[in-house]
Each structure stands twice: as C-alpha cells, then as structure tokens.
Amino acid sequence: MNNSIISDWKPQHAEIYGKQNLLLHHRLADSGLFTKSALAELIDKCPSSNYTLNTMGYDPENPEWRQGVVRDVCGEEVIASIETGRMWLNLRAVEEFDTRYQKLLDQMFSEFQENMPGSHTFKRKMGILISSPLVQVLYHCDIPGQSLWQLEGEKRVFVYPTGKPYMDQRSFETIILKETDEEIPYNHEMDEGASVYILKPGETINWPLNSPHRVENLDCLNISVTTEHYTNDIRKNYAVNYANGILRRSFGMQNLSQSIHGPMVYPKAALAFVWRELGFHKSKQVKHTVDFALDPKSDDGMIDIPAYEL
Numbered sequence: 001m002n003n004s005i006i007s008d009w010k011p012q013h014a015e016i017y018g019k020q021n022l023l024l025h026h027r028l029a030d031s032g033l034f035t036k037s038a039l040a041e042l043i044d045k046c047p048s049s050n051y052t053l054n055t056m057g058y059d060p061e062n063p064e065w066r067q068g069v070v071r072d073v074c075g076e077e078v079i080a081s082i083e084t085g086r087m088w089l090n091l092r093a094v095e096e097f098d099t100r101y102q103k104l105l106d107q108m109f110s111e112f113q114e115n116m117p118g119s120h121t122f123k124r125k126m127g128i129l130i131s132s133p134l135v136q137v138l139y140h141c142d143i144p145g146q147s148l149w150q151l152e153g154e155k156r157v158f159v160y161p162t163g164k165p166y167m168d169q170r171s172f173e174t175i176i177l178k179e180t181d182e183e184i185p186y187n188h189e190m191d192e193g194a195s196v197y198i199l200k201p202g203e204t205i206n207w208p209l210n211s212p213h214r215v216e217n218l219d220c221l222n223i224s225v226t227t228e229h230y231t232n233d234i235r236k237n238y239a240v241n242y243a244n245g246i247l248r249r250s251f252g253m254q255n256l257s258q259s260i261h262g263p264m265v266y267p268k269a270a271l272a273f274v275w276r277e278l279g280f281h282k283s284k285q286v287k288h289t290v291d292f293a294l295d296p297k298s299d300d301g302m303i304d305i306p307a308y309e310l
C-alpha cells in the first residue's frame, strides 16, 4: 500500500468514514496534475460549462456572492490574477474533459472501495478549486458525499453538526430543490459548535453527509480538490428530501420523515423522479447572473461587466 493515495488509512477508519469528521493525509501531489503549470494548461482547455468563477463579500452572516466569467485570458494569467485578487475558480467535473483526472479519480475511489469492502459509489466527480488569499466560502452544505483535499496554501475549515440549529429540514429542502445556492441561515454564534481545522497541503478532510461547513483561506493562494460521490443511501437521502420539499410546497404536508428506510422511501423516490423529469420545479429554481470578468490588468483582477443571466 506504499503508493496508495491516502497514506495513513487504518482499518478503524472504515467505521467512521462519512459518519464523523476524518482528517487524513494524501499523496495527490505526486501525480503532478495540480502544479500551477498543469492547472494553467487545464484552464486553457476547460469548457465554459465546466467552471464557475465567483467573488464574495467579507461578512459570512450577509452572503454577497457574485459570479464572473473568464474571457480571452490564458490559464497562467488566470492563476496570477487569482493570486492577487479576491476570487474563487471552481473547475468542475474535470474528469469530463481530461482523462488523466478521470484515471486519478477512479484510482482514488477504487482505493476507498478496497479500504471499505462493500461500499459502492457512483456519480463520482472531481473539482479543482483555485482561490485567492483570504477569500471565503460562505456557510453551506452539499448534497453528495464530499471530501476536500488540500494541495497548496492553507485554509481554515469550519465543520458544523447536522440538524437544528445548524441546518433545519426546510432549509435543506430549498438546497435540494435548487431554490438557493447551497446557502443556509448562519450566524457567528454557531461557530461555538463547529470543529475547526487548518487544512495544509497533503491533508484531506471528510465529514458526515450534508454537514454544513464554511471555509476561510489564510493569506496565500490555495489549490484544493473536491471529490464527490453518491451511494445508494445518499441517493435515497436526496430523493426523500426532494420529495418532502414537493409534498410541503405543493401539497401542504408537514411533519415529513427524513428516514431513508421504511415503506415511504420508494413512493417518495418515484415522486422525486417524476417531478424532476417533468421539470415541474424549474421555474422556482435560482437563476445565476454573471456581472464581472476576470481582468489581469486591473488591480484586483476583475472588472464589472453588464449583467447577464445564465
């Protein structure tokens, strides 16, 4: 196991993976796929559908999240602008347009499968985050299972428990139904219940499914990787909460169970499937507006542009 991507996996981790916060060490840097020059090349070939560029406000209690665009700027300049600016570039599902990352992603998950026999994952994705010194990602939660892998720079990661007051059922439904961008109500007092990590290069953290979290970069460029995956239970969790959101909004039902076991799971899964396939909820989904462009010539690396909806 000397060349394994996770360098310090122990058999007892299988019991707690996905259930408790787990900080481990990795060797992703050995692949050579996350150096600045490798990422500059990757940016140059990244389709516009596979990245998001954001900038954000300074107060985590008052989210101010803007979306931007990269136009006619080479990858090297993009990274240099992020290093001096206040931006967050997410290269999403990189395995879709570069087979080297697909191969690495397969290797990562086959290692997990070896470490946790019987676990079956699908819809696996890899994202690469290149982000400015001192930027933050506001309080939010993700739907799939997720891990964060640090390659360069350092970030402070706050992970909160699931459930009230950190995340209530209705807020979670708004995320699943895409009525909001993963953001959920937050105030500073919640930090008392958070586990806080300074994530350093070579470290990776995994947390329980749907745990709210937020991130603050330290004063340095950050290069990080996110991996996401589904299992049968995660898919059921998605379907049950999606259906609950529909039942609450369209049928006025309350006291909805979030259990992924029992006789109601399959009817709920069917409802979620039909609702999604027929696009019944599309008109209520959040719309994204782009209103700045990355600009290597400006001091903060960005310039306002006339807003347009995606």
Ligand SMILES: [Fe+2]
Residues within 6 Å of the ligand: 140, 141, 142, 213
């Ligand atoms: Fe996240």
